[in-house]
Amino acid sequence: MKKLILISSVIAASFLGMETQAATLDTSCNGVYKKWNTNSVTYRASSVGFPSGNDYRTALGHVITQFNKNPSKIRFSMQYGDTSVGMNNGQNEVWWSSSISAPAVAYTWSSCTWFFGWSNNISESDIVFKNTVNYTPGVEYGIRARADTLTPYGGASRPFKTTALHEFGHGAGLGHENGRYSIMGQDWDHIHRNYVYALAYMGEDANYGLRQLYGNNAGNVQDVGLVHWKYNGASGAYSSHIRTKLYNTSGVELPYSFVNGERRYNVSKGQQVRMELTYENNGESGQAPTIYYYVSTNNFISTADTLIASTSFALQPEGSVYTSTRTVTIPSTLNSGQNYFLGGLLDPNNTIAEVEESNNATYIPIRVN
Ligand SMILES: [Ca+2]
Numbered sequence: 234m235k236k237l238i239l240i241s242s243v244i245a246a247s248f249l250g251m252e253t254q255a256a257t258l259d260t261s262c263n264g265v266y267k268k269w270n271t272n273s274v275t276y277r278a279s280s281v282g283f284p285s286g287n288d289y290r291t292a293l294g295h296v297i298t299q300f301n302k303n304p305s306k307i308r309f310s311m312q313y314g315d316t317s318v319g320m321n322n323g324q325n326e327v328w329w330s331s332s333i334s335a336p337a338v339a340y341t342w343s344s345c346t347w348f349f350g351w352s353n354n355i356s357e358s359d360i361v362f363k364n365t366v367n368y369t370p371g372v373e374y375g376i377r378a379r380a381d382t383l384t385p386y387g388g389a390s391r392p393f394k395t396t397a398l399h400e401f402g403h404g405a406g407l408g409h410e411n412g413r414y415s416i417m418g419q420d421w422d423h424i425h426r427n428y429v430y431a432l433a434y435m436g437e438d439a440n441y442g443l444r445q446l447y448g449n450n451a452g453n454v455q456d457v458g459l460v461h462w463k464y465n466g467a468s469g470a471y472s473s474h475i476r477t478k479l480y481n482t483s484g485v486e487l488p489y490s491f492v493n494g495e496r497r498y499n500v501s502k503g504q505q506v507r508m509e510l511t512y513e514n515n516g517e518s519g520q521a522p523t524i525y526y527y528v529s530t531n532n533f534i535s536t537a538d539t540l541i542a543s544t545s546f547a548l549q550p551e552g553s554v555y556t557s558t559r560t561v562t563i564p565s566t567l568n569s570g571q572n573y574f575l576g577g578l579l580d581p582n583n584t585i586a587e588v589e590e591s592n593n594a595t596y597i598p599i600r601v602n
């Protein structure tokens with residue numbers, strides 16, 4: 234005798250213009266996360282906006298490469314040459330438009346359904362960039378951009394790659410973040426720099442969110458990173474960011490002048506100063522990297538510079554994003570009236586194999602009184 238099993242099911246299609254959402258993870262479907270029900274998602278780039286040989290097409294490829302360094306299981310791929318793009322057409326697409334209000338918008342379609350448990354699976358993601366924004370693709374040094382063209386470093390152009398990583402974060406199911414330093418806050422000043430090289434990256438907070446949604450990659454995806462940016466409070470749904478600072482031993486910010494859009498601090502020979510930096514664990518496991526601190530004659534921090542301090546501490550990849558100060562002494566051998574750079578370098582002996590080895594060092598400009 235057959236039994237009739239009655240399955241109660243609720244389907245509520247949701248459509249969200251994600252720029253207005255303020256949450257790291259969307260739990261609006263009875264507490265379950267909005268996410269893809271797959272770890273492999275393909276996007277299609279418009280043939281009009283991303284033609285062969287175009288720098289933005291190159292940049293889009295770099296963005297996918299950077300996204301795919303995340304320590305969760307989700308991976309994106311990009312196909313090019315889509316001649317017909319549109320919203321809610323069953324295809325995940327990327328294109329340019331003049332008719333959006335934000336610099337970029339991620340549209341996500343998902344369904345909150347019950348089948349012996351709730352799920353909120355994404356069925357389509359479209360990402361649209363506003364073509365009147367003064368973007369730069371940032372492909373001067375391959376995957377890294379020339380830093381001084383970018384707004385966070387006194388340049389005129391908004392970095393396309395940070396914006397795109399933010400939107401692809403939405404495409405994976407991440408909402409906005411306003412409580413810590415995050416690409417899902419203000420994207421354009423969530424960026425790594427050493428020397429002239431600026432690198433757009435997902436960062437610890439977004440990567441932690443992706444691990445919550447899709448689980449650890451389990452492929453030993455590790456990365457520690459050091460940046461001279463930090464959280465600077467909430468700006469609506471977005472975190473705002475500011476450069477890390479240099480303080481005296483009482484915690485008072487040292488006097489500075491703006492040079493090339495950066496604070497260059499006035500220091501004295503032999504002075505003890507507190508150097509503030511942000512230490513991220515963008516990977517899937519806890520790490521305890523060695524950290525070397527240097528003084529350098531240029532803003533390229535490397536093991537060739539003058540070592541002035543070292544330490545080590547544990548960094549957990551749990552989205553807390555660790556900004557802290559370290560006391561160092563300005564060497565008395567420096568020349569008065571000359572510009573130098575203090576800096577830090579994570580994992581100087583390369584004992585941690587990382588998916589990103591080029592984000593381990595950064596600097597703070599100084600001038601010796
Ligand atoms: Ca299409």
Ligand SMILES: [Ca+2]
Nearest residue numbers: 319321322324
């Ligand atoms: Ca579409």
Ligand SMILES: [Ca+2]
Nearest residue numbers: 580583585587
């Ligand atoms: Ca390493």
Ligand SMILES: [Ca+2]
Nearest residue numbers: 457587589590
């Ligand atoms: Ca690294």
Ligand SMILES: [Zn+2]
Nearest residue numbers: 251252399409
């Ligand atoms: Zn957004």
